[in-house]
Amino acid sequence: MSNVIKPQHLEAGMSYSAYRQLIDNLLDQSKTTGPNQSESYVKYTELNVRRMRRVEKTTKLQPELIAQLEKVNQSWVWVLLTEGWCGDAAQSVPVIAQMAEVSPNIQLHILLRDEHPEVMDAYLTNGGRSIPKLICLNEELETLGSWGPRPEAAQQLFDEFKERYGDKFRDHYSEWSEQLQLWYARDRTQAIQEEFSREIASWLAITSA
Incomplete structure (x- = not known):
């Protein structure tokens, strides 16, 4: 599959440490990433x-996941779309960064979603x-696969919550956010690690075909 991601996107990408520093610097100015600079987003x-x-x-990678990452023997590029205000991202981005550090063949490039709509719009979730x-x-910037925006079990909770409230979902956003963060606290990154073990296995199968 060809990709909208070009070398210039990789050049614009940040390391995890640079991403964290950017967020800290913005917070020092009572700001966050993206165009929405509301008090709630900050x-x-x-x-x-x-x-x-x-x-x-607290994250310790599972041995099964590490074993999969160590099998990556070709150059892979991981492009990660995120924003500092996103609650799901706060729980997942540090884990993904830790995964990328395991393999010398994986390059992680973090992009801010709202600065790269052309990339985001190629990887929508249910139209969003x-x-x-x-x-x-892969090395030719062809897509092997994607993951996100949250582990499958958390996504199921989201779908159920949205179905329950329908058009009034935004009125209950604080309730949803609280439930989601409780789920993440109980899960302790196990679901995302298990899912990435499977995803990496499937991506390896593609590259070895």
């Missing part, structure tokens, strides 16, 4: 920094610009 970002720090300190979204590419 507050979400402050919460997310604490969440990322917790995930960074949901993040985080991880795209795995």
Whole structure:
């Protein structure tokens, strides 16, 4: 599959440490990433920094996942679309960054969603610009697959919640956010690790075909 992602996108991409530094610098100015600079989005970002720090300190990659990552013997590019205010991203981006560090053959490039709509619109979820979204590419920048915006079990919770409230979903967003973060706290990154073990196995199968 050909890809909208070009070398210039990779040049614009950030490392995880640069992404974290950007968020910290913006928060020092009471700002966040993206065009929405509302007080609520800045507050979400402050919460997310604490969440990322917790995930960074507590995540231990599963042996099965490490074994899959160590099988990557060709150059892969991981492009990760995210924003600092996104609650799902705070729980997943640090784990994905840790995964990429395991293999010297995986290059991680973090892009801000709202600065790269042409990339985001090629990887919609049910027609929406949901993040985080991880795209795995080979050396020729052809798509091997993608993951996101959240683990399957969390996505099922989201679908059920949205079906329950329909058009009034936004009125209950704080309730949804609380339920989601409780799910992440209980899961402790196990679901995303298990899913990436399977995804990497399928991407390896494509490259070896």
